[in-house]
Amino acid sequence: MPELPEVETVRRGLQPAMEGSKIIKAEARRADLRFPFQKDFTARLEGQTVTGLGRRAKYLMADLASGDVLLMHLGMSGSFRVLKEDDTQTPGQFHHPRSEDRAHDHVVFHMSSGAAIIFNDPRRFGYMKVIARKALEDEPLLKGLGPEPLGNAFDAAMLARSCANKKTSLKAALLDQRVVAGLGNIYVCEALFRAHLSPRRLAATLATKKNEPTDHAKRLVTAIHAVLNQAIKAGGSSLRDHRQTSGELGYFQHSFQVYDREGEKCQSGGCSGIVKRFTQNGRSTFWCPKCQK
DNA sequence: ACGCGGCCCTGCATGC
DNA sequence: TGCATGCAGGGCCGCG
Known part of the structure; x- marks a missing residue:
C-alpha cells in the first residue's frame, strides 16, 4: 500500500486517537513482523502517553512521554484501524476489511481515549521498533533517508x-x-x-x-x-x-x-x-x- | 562505491 | 474446480 500520501493519511487518522492519550495495553500477537519484536517492545509502550504522532518518509513516529519513539513502517500491506474499544467486542467490527478472520491483526494498542488501534499486515513486510529519541539520528532505519519531498529542503x-x-x-x-x-x-x-x-x-x-x-x-x-x-x-x-x-x-x-x-x-x-x-x-x-x- | 537482482510473505488474477 | 504461475504499493542484503 503505502507511499507517502498513504502513510500521511494514516497518520492523520491515528492522530486523534493517539495524541494525548495513554497506551494502556499493547499486544504483539506474534513473535515477529518483518523482524522479531524487541523483547521489551510492549513493556516500553504500556503506560506511556503519546505526546505526538509524526511522519518521516514512509515511517510513522509516535513520541512517548518516556523519551522513547515508536517507529512504525507499513511495508507493502500494512494498515491501521481505529475502533472504539466497545466495537472490538462486536463480531465483524474488529476485522480488517479484506480479512475474513483476525489472522493478520498482529498488533493492538488499547488507548486511554477508549480507542483500540489495530495493525493488520498480511505480508508482514511492515515492522515496529521502539528507540530512544536521543538515538534517532543514529537509527540505521532512518539514517540514509533523503529530504522530505514536501519539505523546504527539497527543491x-x-x-x-x-x-x-x-x-x-x-x-x-x-x-x-x-x-x-x-x-x-x-x-x-x-x-x-x-x-x-x-x-x-x-x-x-x-x-x-x-x-x-x-x-x-x-x-x-x-x-x-x-x-x-x-x-x-x-x-x-x-x-x-x-x-x-x-x-x-x-x-x-x-x-x-x-x-x-x-x-x-x-x-x-x-x-x-x-x-x-x-x-x-x-x-x-x-x-x-x-x-x- | 554503487547499481541491480534476489528475497522476505501472503493474496489475488490469470491461464491451463 | 484445482493447481501452477506471476505479480503486487517496500526495502534490506549480497553480488558483481
Whole structure:
C-alpha cells in the first residue's frame, strides 16, 4: 500500500486517537513482523502517553512521554484501524476489511481515549521498533533517508545535485529513498508523466555541467509536489490494501493518469499516445512514450 | 562505491 | 474446480 500520501493519511487518522492519550495495553500477537519484536517492545509502550504522532518518509513516529519513539513502517500491506474499544467486542467490527478472520491483526494498542488501534499486515513486510529519541539520528532505519519531498529542503537545485553523478535512470533515482524519501512506484510514475519526462532518461540530465538544475528538474519538483498534495487530499490510493483508519477507501487511484492504465489513451492534452508498461529494476513502469521525453 | 537482482510473505488474477 | 504461475504499493542484503 503505502507511499507517502498513504502513510500521511494514516497518520492523520491515528492522530486523534493517539495524541494525548495513554497506551494502556499493547499486544504483539506474534513473535515477529518483518523482524522479531524487541523483547521489551510492549513493556516500553504500556503506560506511556503519546505526546505526538509524526511522519518521516514512509515511517510513522509516535513520541512517548518516556523519551522513547515508536517507529512504525507499513511495508507493502500494512494498515491501521481505529475502533472504539466497545466495537472490538462486536463480531465483524474488529476485522480488517479484506480479512475474513483476525489472522493478520498482529498488533493492538488499547488507548486511554477508549480507542483500540489495530495493525493488520498480511505480508508482514511492515515492522515496529521502539528507540530512544536521543538515538534517532543514529537509527540505521532512518539514517540514509533523503529530504522530505514536501519539505523546504527539497527543491530543483537539491534534486539536481543529488542526481548529477548518478548513472541510473530517472525512475530508479526517484525510487531511491536516499535521493528523496517517501516516493514509491505509483507516485514516481505519476510525477514523471506529469513532468513529461521519460522514466528511462538518465537521472544526471537533471543537472547542467555546473550542477545547476535544468528546467526538467524544476518541472519534476513541481509535478512531485502536485501529485503528492492531491493524493493526500484524496486520502491516498486504494489498490489492494490501503484503507484510511476509519476503513474508508482512499480515492486517488481514480486520478491515476498512467499507473495501472496500460493500453489506455494518454490523458495529456493533445497527445494521441497509448500508455505502455515495461519492467525497470524489477518493477512495473507505466508511461506514455509519446509525450514523456 | 554503487547499481541491480534476489528475497522476505501472503493474496489475488490469470491461464491451463 | 484445482493447481501452477506471476505479480503486487517496500526495502534490506549480497553480488558483481
